[in-house]
Amino acid sequence: MLERLPYLAAIALVGIGLAVLVDDEHLVKKVLGLNVFQTGIFLFFVTAAAREGGSAPNVAKAGPYANPLPQVLILTAIVVGVSVTAVALALLVRIHAEYGTLREDAVRAAIEEGRE
């Protein structure tokens, strides 16, 4: 059971992230939700790489090693995630400058108003 815990945590993080994405009107929180969601996935990968009694994959040390490949991949994914977050935040800044609010419903209302 214990070794499954990280998987459950991953699922939980994914769920929490999605819930925030779906339910919260605040755009910043949506971005945060996205981050939580992604973190859940990263956790999943890293967990998959873990190995009972394994150590860091340092060739100088003796095995067994944790699988290094997922870790490398997640490193890349984290970079991607950070970039995405950066772009998202940039967009948020622009939205705030334009509409003075970061609530999606308010922004939409403003856009609708502008159209009419």
Added chain:
Amino acid sequence: MIVPPAVFLLVAAAVTAVVPRRIGHAAGVLAALGALVVALTTPLGTVTDATLFGFPARPVAVDGFARVVGGVLAFIAAANTVYAYGSGADRQETAIALAYAGASLGAVFAGDWLTLVVCWELMAVAATVLVWRSTAGRAGYRYAVYHQIGGALLIAGVVAHYAATGSFVYAAGIATGLPRVLATAGVLVNVGMLGVHVWIVDTYPRPSVTTSVVLCGFTTKVGVYTLVRVVPGRNVLLAYAGGTMLLFGVTMAILQTDFRRLLSYHIVSQVGYMVAGVGVASGLGYGGAMAHLANNVLYKTLLFMIAGVVLIETGTENLKRLGGLGRAMPATAAAFAVAALAISGIPGFSGFVSKGMVVDSVDAAGLDALWWMLLVGGVGTVISFAKIAYYAFVRADQYGHDPGRATPAQITAMGGIAAVVVGFGLFPDLLLDLLPAGRDAAKVFAASQFEKALGIAAVGLVAFAVLRRPLKRITAVPDLDSVYHPAGAVLRDSVVRAATGVADTLGRSRRSTGVAIYRAASVDVGRPASIGRSVLLLTLVAALVVVFLLS
């Protein structure tokens, strides 16, 4: 290779339509006489083979029957043109009449079914146009419908014949079975068989007088002639149908008070004689039928001409409102006398000979009941013409008519026909020698014929004397058309309504389906889905996929 007689008339028709009236009519007469000459001089057995619409055909084939019928029709076309000239017909009408006659001659001299059908339909068209030109109301329309239906049946029969035999050229009639049934039915429409005879009495009394004159001679007679081609051989049913036509036509004729309508019923009755002869199908029967056909064309046309003159000069053709014409219009009265005696079968006039031949052929065939029917029919004929004679010519005028005389051209036309009627009556060999059959068996001037004829005449006259008063009280007599025409209208309207109703319903259902789809499409369009909703949808689908795949 001969010039088909029809061509004379068709060319004349085209000419008459455009040249001045007098020249046109003259051309018409000349053309008709030319056709007559060709018809009479062309050797029997002459045929012309050609290709029609890609089919081998025989547009012209001269045999005995064709010669007689064609000759008499050509002659009558000439007389009609003269009469039309004298009765104020315009050149257009005469042109169409010539075309009509031309088509009839084409049908008579046709040597194959395809040519026949072509001419048959042309006759229908020409006659329809003639009727329309001077008939208001829907009678002309009905005329067209009757003939289109008849034509369609004939076409069906002919085509079926071709499908069965692979040839259109005349051989031994239409192939038996369905083709013959169809073709016979089609021809009988034109013949005016009892039951479909209504178009005759519906149409012929209505148009202008010249049109009636033209119409009365051709369509039914070509029908009878064609019947011989379609159903060769003895056909008792047909013979009795002829007898029935005779009795029915005569009875209805007696009850009429309208001059031309009375004559129209007599077309039915006279055609009955011919059909009886065709049904008997002996040499005598055919000979009698054809001879009667020729004679009937002559005197029936003459009668319509007389009715026309009377109508033009007095302004009415209601027998109850006529009188004294015998003195006022002597030439016309004389012509009437000839025609009436001829149709009544009085010796010395043409009807006597041919009617006798038909009656004898029936006797020889042993059809006793039919024989009696023919005799009774003869009596009826006498009664109805006695009626006309009495009311229009004999009794004194009570209505102050001041009729003028017939025009010279009218008199010429009537006189010419009357002369032929008398000629054929006195010298029947003139006619009978032309016929291929029946001459030998005909006992033309046998004593028995005289007895019968005179007996019939006597009975008829007595009967008229007795019946005159009762007949006065009878006014309009309904015929089958009082059922057909309303029924036809109801049928047409209901079919049209039903069909368009189906279309309307389909259209409505299509529209409502369209509206429903449109409404369905308008869900979820008003404003773009929010981010939350988008992700929710995505999550739901993901959940579905996971559940679906892992279960």
Added chain:
Amino acid sequence: MSLLPVAVVVAPAAAVLAILYFRDRPNVREAWTFAAALATLGATGWLARVVLAGARPEAVAGTYVADVELSLRADPMGAMFALLAATLWLVTSVYSVGYMRGHDEVSQGRYFAAFAASIAATMGVALAANLLTLFVCYELLTVATYPLVVHSESDEARAAGRTYLLYTLGGGVALLAGLSLVYVAAGTLSFVPGGVGGLAADPLLARAAFGLLVAGFGVKTALVPLHTWLPAAMVAPTPVSGLLHAVAVVKSGAFGLGRVVTHVYGPETVADLGLSLPLSTLAAVTMLYAGVVALRQTRIKRALAYSTVSQLAYIALGFGLAERTAVFGALLHVPAHAFMKISLFFVAGLLYVESGVTDVDDMDGLGRRHPVAMAAFAVTAAGLAGFPLVAGFVSKWYLLVGSLRADAIGFAAALLAAGVLKLLLFWPMIRAAFFRGDPLASGPARDEAGRTAADGGAPDGESSASTAGSSLSDRAGARAWEAPSRVWRESAPALLVPVVAVALGAIVLGLVPDRLPLFDLATEAVAEVFG
């Protein structure tokens, strides 16, 4: 590889560009139309000669999709259709000029361009060497004719245009599905006289494909219940209705149907698969249904449209019977109906332009105002009803013979009944035009003396007087008939000359059809298919 078929298609196509370029200079523009029409006719005539001499010129543009080539090939059937379309295009061009100018129509440049494009597409349909090429041209024809349908840009026209596109492109979808099935089943889409063979291997598939193809071509052939676009499309200018809806568009559908029966499935396969009866029945139902519905139309053009629906079913019936003579009749009915119907439409348009008449009820007395045009109308209407010596009789005759040879007496009866329905439709119009509202028509009073019942009743003495009067008025009126005719004053020559030309064409087709190349081509086509 021959350039001749290409030339036939390219000539009108090239005209499209020229016409568009000169769209604002009417005379130059129309000169291009005529030049292209003449060139097309010349090329087509030459093509017909070559084909009759036994050659089958072919042009391949390369593989298009799958293993199917985009290619043209002139065979007798195609050459016949092409020749017909080219002939009538020339006539219609003259008429169009008269109509469009006489009526001051808008967007004439677009009109003539779309017209030429439609002809180009029709030529493609005619000369297509395989089902796919035919389909491509068939779709292009739809697109090319759309501007013509919506020409007036009124709401009604737009609605009609939508209906038109939905129906015809919907038909195109069915067609595409059908040809895909054929391709899968037979491995080829080429036209082979007598059928490609191998289709009967999977009867279910073959039947489904046939159904789809019939539905696809049936839309343009206006088989019930796919016909409603045709009456709706009558909002188009009359020359359009004439050429496109009596000739190019609808005949493309009928032609396609013929190709399917004779060159894809082959008559034998059609019969073996039991497809003949359903198609023929559908055609017969269409024939009668449209004939009946036509009776209730109040617009002349709509009535003509329904009559077209009915007439096209003749052709469909002929192909459906898949019998030698019937197919020949169907082929012959293509030009026959084209000449007759275009003549009727031309007259309808002439009446509209010159007298403003669009309704059947307003035709009273038109025969006096437009004697020549109405005579043409009467003659060709009689032809449609199946009267001899006009084109319709001959083809109908062959159809009748064919249906009886196929032992299908019921269909023969349907053909004849349809003829009677045509009569019910046209006779009142002709009668009204010539014999009503006309002071010289004799005896109008006879039945109008309060005796409407007299329509069915017996005449009595009351009304006799007027008959005599009629005769007298004949005499008086004779003078008017003698008056100089106003033949050449009844309408603009650009309208009347085409009317006379096509009506004469219909008569020639009815008198001596076997002297015409169309007849020879049809004979050849049938010989090719049936061996």
Added chain:
Amino acid sequence: MIDPALLVAVPLAGSALPAVASRLRPRTGWPLALGVLLVQSVLAVWVAAAALAGDPVRTQVAGIPAPFGIGLLVDALSAPFVVLIALAALAVLAYTRRGGPRSGAFYSLYLLLIGGLTGVCVTTDVFNLYVFLEISGLASYGMVAQADRGAAALAALKYLLVGTVGASLYLFGVGYAYVATGTLDMAALRAALPAASDPLALAALGLMVLGLSVKVALFPLHTWKPDAYEAAPPGVAALLAALASTVAAYALGRLLLAVFPGVAEAVVDAALLGLAAASIVAGSLLAYRSESVARLLAYSSLAQFGIVVVGFVVATPTAIAGSVVHLIGHAVMKAGSFLVVGLLARTHDVRTVAEYAGLARRSPYVSAGFAVLALGLIGIPPTVGFAGKFYIALGAIEAGSWTAAALVLASTLFGLVYLGRVLERMYVGEGDTHAGPTGAASPGMYAAVAVAVLATLALGGVGPLVEGWLAPVLDGLDAGLAMGVVP
């Protein structure tokens, strides 16, 4: 022989140039981007020609062999897309000289996008695919936001959030695949997967397909698309319409064909067919109800990609060829349509269907171009739109998938309904609510439209060619070999 890595490296490396250079000297972004893209185009054509002429062109980055190293491959399936990306980028670039945003950053994003998309096309590694997907995604989020209007920022954010969730789901799937097989190389995965038909493989398949479906924008995962396309600058909308979903659909097809065939085929096929059907129907209906033409075109993409997916689901050689043809054709036509929309918005200030009324009179040539593109989208022969649909329908019939065939064929009518609406407005009837021209357009803008229109017509007969190219690859597929494995 050229290294396919260059195809990715050139635009990615080049993407730094405009941003930097335009700091130093304004207005240098466009020429630089043009230069990079010209090089890219030459490379793409060269590589593609080599791939199509003979064997696939492949490389291992840094020489590490599969299954550990990163493999790049240009074969007959990817070659057309590599070329398409390069050429479409060039054409749209011509358009953006005047029409699009002109900042240096924009051109950097532009090149980044091209690099990312090319990467998606050439990689043989499912994780790399994720990375390239996200690179192109990031670039496109940024580009959508380049429009002046504030709405663009929200649309971009929505695009970003939904797109990232989709990509993350894909990544999740990649994780499962790795757990199941221990490899990320496509060929190796293919070899390992049939043995591992356990829940892990199924989850991997489901999540990867789902993630890509978001990028393809199948209904109901499409919601980012209309907003983004409507809000984006016209050039961007055209580029995205041409490439973004197209490349995602290519990736989806590649996965289905090269990695997952045989894994829960019936279920996946049914599910994808359902999604495709929903896309075709719903996309058409939504398009029909759209007032904005750009939005209408975006919804139309739902329907069109539905058709493409049908082709990949049917997966006979004919159908696959059809999907490829349709992807290319759709890219050309849809990009062209968006270019026209942008052009007309600029020259006549019209954006909605109602405002398009009577445009054919005021702007006949552009309208005619749009008409051709629209007819292509509907699927009228002889345009390329017809060819793709025909192949897919033919393939579906060959495979006996009657539903699929009916769907594809019926989509023509749906297309008629929503595009016919626009065409009718443009061509029939007046409605001159807007006065004369309001802005000028550059020759480059017209040229780009003209290229799209001509390509729509010229590509009509490309079918047999594509079929021929794909035949060797698909033969290998039939023989049970992983795609991209040179036997």
